[in-house]
Amino acid sequence: MRIVLKIGGNEIDDLEFLEKVSSIVAKLRLENHGVVLVHGGGKEITRFLAALGVETNFVKGMRYTDAATLDVVEMSLSGLINKRLVRSLQRKNVETIGLSGVDGTMLVAEKMLREGEDVGLVGEVMSVNVDMLEELMKRFAVVLSPISTNADSTSSLNVNADFAAAAVASSLKSELTIFLSNVSGVIENGAVLARLNEKDFMELKHNGVVTGGMVPKIEAAIRAIRTGVRMAFVTDADGAMKLISGENAGTQVTV
Numbered sequence: 001m002r003i004v005l006k007i008g009g010n011e012i013d014d015l016e017f018l019e020k021v022s023s024i025v026a027k028l029r030l031e032n033h034g035v036v037l038v039h040g041g042g043k044e045i046t047r048f049l050a051a052l053g054v055e056t057n058f059v060k061g062m063r064y065t066d067a068a069t070l071d072v073v074e075m076s077l078s079g080l081i082n083k084r085l086v087r088s089l090q091r092k093n094v095e096t097i098g099l100s101g102v103d104g105t106m107l108v109a110e111k112m113l114r115e116g117e118d119v120g121l122v123g124e125v126m127s128v129n130v131d132m133l134e135e136l137m138k139r140f141a142v143v144l145s146p147i148s149t150n151a152d153s154t155s156s157l158n159v160n161a162d163f164a165a166a167a168v169a170s171s172l173k174s175e176l177t178i179f180l181s182n183v184s185g186v187i188e189n190g191a192v193l194a195r196l197n198e199k200d201f202m203e204l205k206h207n208g209v210v211t212g213g214m215v216p217k218i219e220a221a222i223r224a225i226r227t228g229v230r231m232a233f234v235t236d237a238d239g240a241m242k243l244i245s246g247e248n249a250g251t252q253v254t255v
């Protein structure tokens with residue numbers, strides 16, 4: 001199978017979390033599955049921006065990405081975080097290659113607006129270099145930073161990691177895509193929903209049950225399912241290990 005894992009930035013500096021994610025990828029590679037790991041990095045980006053004194057503003061829930069902000073985002077995501085993940089997988093003897101969307105024009109994006117408002121150098125993925133990705137996946141686990149290039153390679157663009165994962169999963173026609181976060185699934189009244197379809201999602205969003213970073217995540221999962229991905233789940237590292245071991249876990253997103 002072609003399996004896309006998106007891992008959130010909340011726990012990317014936690015060794016135990018990295019260890020779990022790496023065990024999942026190691027198991028999948030031993031079973032000869034193709035694996036792409038797309039990563040976020042929110043928390044550490046915030047730390048670096050503060051340390052470097054780069055001030056940022058939020059527009060409609062998204063960080064306005066000016067040139068200075070993009071530099072910090074790209075350095076942390078495509079550098080530090082990407083390489084930390086690569087090393088973590090290599091410690092499990094997984095042959096791994098770490099790239100960003102800029103390398104080999106893996107992800108070509110176009111500047112996007114957020115609900116009609118300018119959010120700076122933020123992009124939406126227009127194309128994925130599937131040929132190159134499939135070639136790499138034969139030999140390596142691919143760790144992919146969502147930072148993308150614009151069409152003429154004059155600028156990088158910051159892309160939301162959930163949407164980058166959805167674009168990769170759709171292009172690959174991935175059989176299984178897991179949005180791995182710090183929650184065991186989509187929670188309503190204290191319980192994890194086993195399934196969530198688009199209609200129920202709209203209602204839960206409207207009622208304020210699904211909020212914050214969970215909103216773009218479910219939107220990304222729905223987009224993936226609509227565009228050729230067979231199964232998409234939202235869960236945490238323990239849930240993901242269960243899913244790939246054939247057990248039930250997390251929330252399956254359906255249309």
Ligand SMILES: Nc1ncnc2c1ncn2[C@@H]1O[C@H](COP(=O)(O)OP(=O)(O)OP(=O)(O)O)[C@@H](O)[C@H]1O
Nearest residue numbers: 008009010040041042181186187209210211213214
């Ligand atoms: N109904 C819900 N069920 C579960 N989590 C929810 C719900 N509504 C909102 N959330 C929030 O969504 C968060 C997950 O999204 P978030 O964007 O923070 O994580 P991520 O995408 O894994 O990380 P990152 O954005 O840094 O890559 C949870 O930690 C939780 O606070």
Ligand SMILES: [Mg+2]
Nearest residue numbers: 008040162213
């Ligand atoms: Mg998020």
